[in-house]
Amino acid sequence: MATAKDIIETDIPAVLKEKPELAKDINAIIHFDISGEGGGKWTLDATKSEGWVSSGIEGASKMTVTVSNDDFVKIREKKLNAQMAAMQGKLKFKPMDMGLAMKLAKLLG
Numbered sequence: 001m002a003t004a005k006d007i008i009e010t011d012i013p014a015v016l017k018e019k020p021e022l023a024k025d026i027n028a029i030i031h032f033d034i035s036g037e038g039g040g041k042w043t044l045d046a047t048k049s050e051g052w053v054s055s056g057i058e059g060a061s062k063m064t065v066t067v068s069n070d071d072f073v074k075i076r077e078k079k080l081n082a083q084m085a086a087m088q089g090k091l092k093f094k095p096m097d098m099g100l101a102m103k104l105a106k107l108l109g
Helices: 004-018 020-026 069-076 082-087 098-108
Strands: 029-035 040-045 053-055 063-068 092-094
Touching (some): 004 029, 004 040, 063 098, 082 098
Antiparallel strands (some): 040 053
16 A cells, blocks of 8 residues: 555656656645655655655745645545545645646646
């Protein structure tokens, strides 16, 4: 069973290697605060050309994504719609920057 750690540390860097234009598009530091088992805190720095993901909270983020490990995995596996999760308050973006959230959705989708 996948965890947020697998998705953030393995899947996201693989996607960014394949599609470097996504990193250029996001061009921001994003923090992930994932609760529950398999969760944790990570920094995604899309302003860099490699080494995008690090464990823990680093630098000033443009956005923080807060979600439970279970919901994050369901969103990634397309078992939970990200927009529905956001509307239900399961997926939170601080500050709520729709443009950036949509770019992030492309990366996770």
